[in-house]
Amino acid sequence: MSNYKDLPQQLSKTRNQSAVSELVDLKVYDATEVEVEQVSKEKAKTMYKTMWDIRNFEENTRRFFAAGQIPGFVHLYAGEEAIATGVCANLTDKDYITSTHRGHGHCVAKGGDLKGMMAEIFGKETGLGKGKGGSMHIADLDKGILGANGMVGGGFGLATGAAMRNKYLKTDSVAVCFFGDGAANEGNFHECLNMASIWKLPVIFVNENNLFAESTPQWYSSASGTIAERAAAYNMPGVRVNGKDLFAVYQVAKEAVERARRGEGPTLIEAVTYRDHGHFEGDEQKYKALEGEEKDWADVDALDVFRDYAIEHGLLTEEELDAILEESRKDVEEAIKFAQDSPIPRSESLLEDVFAD
Ligand SMILES: Cc1ncc(C[n+]2csc(CCOP(=O)(O)OP(=O)(O)O)c2C)c(N)n1
Ligand SMILES: [Mg+2]
Secondary structure (H helix, E strand, C coil): CCCCHHHHHHHHCCCCCCHHHCCCCEEEEEEEHHCCCHHHHHHHHHHHHHHHHHHHHHHHHHHHHHCCCCCCCCCCCHHHHHHHHHHCCCCCCCCCEEECCHHHHHHHHCCCCHHHHHHHCCCCCCCCCCCCCCHHCEEEHHHCCCCCCCCCCHHHHHHHHHHHHHHHHHCCEEEEEEEEEEEEHHHHHHHHHHHHHHHCCCEEEEEEEEEEEECCEHHHHHHCCCCCCHHHHHHHCEEEEEEHHHHHHHHCCCCCCCHHHCCCCCEEEEEEECCCCCCCCCCCCCCCCCHHHHHHHHHHHHHHHHHHHHHHHHCCCCHHHHHHHHHHHHHHHHHHHHHHHHCCCCCHHHCCCCCCC
């Protein structure tokens, strides 16, 4: 938290200064540019609750995975809460999102039921996917959650297709594609940004640049200085934002969603952040340097940033903030109990939901 004030400056630094970085007029947002007054008290409360729901959900998933109660593989979203929360606060159930292997946060922020999600991760019959998918396959079509996805870059085509559907049916719904810095180097990224741009599709590409793809640093794997600057190649706005700053993310997402709803086409947002834990649970993280810029990002907690900011601007009181945290703890505890008490899938269910009628 101590380094928070320095972050906007850090954000404008690029490791690989490319020719394009100098040509493109990149907007770099931080909270100081956001009119916090525009955010209502109710909205602020909801967003803080969502961030805590994600954090509590993830810390408990970590705990029960370590205790051997969760089968399979889990990738935790803790540390990146402000991105999913700030983006999804601009969406309704009629809008779509596509998620990643690190998808719990996106699903919580889009309104996924905590009990159904936790039961899915525990592999129980009451889970959103009847316990057959687990952590990387959480989906809820009624909430517009098109699914977490084990394929890196798997969301680009789904989100672009969903946006195509929205436009074809003349709805004002949008689609959001969350993806990592590693996914930005998949071929699908380029194909879908191009297509979304020529057809002016209502899609927002939200890059979560957490500085690593597994153990590979982002600066090593990317030829461009930033991911946002690639937007210029596809003739759409590219925005870089402090992904630890909920208000800033909320604001840039709001502008992009409004633009998409007006029929003006896609936007690429790069939100810089850092994951609190390993790539997956069990990762020894020997590759982490935890010094310099990386340490600055690791030291910032988006929930503290929000809390300080909300108090400083008279948006919420300490008592109100504490009450929200308590409510979130209770909700997540109930979700865990629900998951633990639920039955494992019946063996016959293996053959159910395999073919369409
Ligand atoms: C198509 C494909 N290639 C490789 C993998 C293995 N893999 C899983 S996660 C991951 C790194 C993804 O990094 P990033 O997109 O930055 O997301 P992050 O884990 O940082 O959220 C890789 C290479 C995969 N699941 N799918
Ligand atoms: Mg990454």
